[in-house]
Amino acid sequence: MIRRGFASAQRVAVAEQDASRQGCRLADTLRLRLSISAAKMAEVEAAIAGVGVVDPVKHKPDVRLLHQIGATYCIENAILPWRSMAGEVIILTSRPEDFACHREKLSSQLGAIRWAVTTEAALHAAIRSCANDTLARLAEEKVASEESCRGWNARQAANVTLSLIAFAIASLFAWFGPTAIALFGVMLFWTVANTALKAAAVIMQFRPEAKPAAPTTPHRLPIVTIMVPLYHESEIAVRLVNRLSALDYPHDLLDVCLLLEADDQMTRQALLATTLPRFMRAIVVPQGTVKTKPRALNYGLSFARGSIIGVYDAEDAPDPQQIRAIVARFAAVGPEVACLQGMLDFYNAKTNWLSRCFALEYATWFRVILPGLERLGFLIPLGGTTLFFRRSVLEKLGGWDAHNVTEDADLGVRLARHG
Structure with missing residues (x-):
């Protein structure tokens, strides 16, 4: 970085300290802070490791090798078996620092290997081009059949x-x-x-209860992924990007995924005309047997980076401090709490009589009824937005039921069923 003139020694040292303290990749911290392209950063990482750089989008991978390892495993571990050359299988990775952990497993399955560096975007794009049908099917069948509506007649x-x-x-x-x-x-x-x-x-609400633990900022802030399903939202896409850009959370720890349906050209064109921040990316959900919000969320979950998964709707205007508050709350309550539901308010409560009725209904539901149901020990019917989950629990449950359009309430029921 210093030799190539991308940054001074002091800036690199500060970034290294911050990355170590926050538990995130130094490469991601430097890329975001110095506004370096992912391709340039891949070249730097490859030079440090003494390996090459490959773009699997331009130079297509061998599909047979990918299926031998499995698309899900490749996405989770940021690797891609690319091609076999001179008796060796070349493995691409977007996380060079982790490659040693996978070498033994890959060697046992593929034989002699050597590796090269690529960008995360190129790696994901190559995997999608080869295994989109598989990933789409997994998104539709994540939930166990006995807990899913897909068998509903x-x-x-x-x-x-x-x-x-x-x-x-x-x-x-x-x-x-x-x-x-x-x-x-x-x-x-x-x-x-x-x-x-x-x-x-x-x-x-009038019964005294134990004072909740005060929210505390954890020593290491986690990576938070925010997923926003979009469909025919071209008119508000730009405003949404501006609202999410105002979130006050370290950008190297924030991962915003805008989920677009494959046939929604209007929203895709609107986002293409917008310069997305480096912590924000668009993910195109392939067509399948159903087209639902939970299916899009399941597909996006496969590519999420965070240990905390949040869901917003396109119309949401979250408080800039909301992510920090969520992280602090998760740290305070401990691992037994798997989900946090944000309180929702109507943005135009004073416009007319009808909007005032909606505002009153929202205020009563989120500030009185839901907290009361929680104290009674009943299950909580979750709302469809401003939801945050521990990723480990969400994946254990199988994510969202792609065949249930009331996926929010359904997930609340399954959380209660599984304790």
């Missing part, structure tokens, strides 16, 4: 529902009085039960 459910409606209508004509009383009784029961539950949640 929608036609059978519709037939049962229509049969019940027809029976109710026929009963009204045949026995109007008893049927009306029965239907009214069922609706009244559910209304009273729902009101009683909300009343219990409100009452729980």
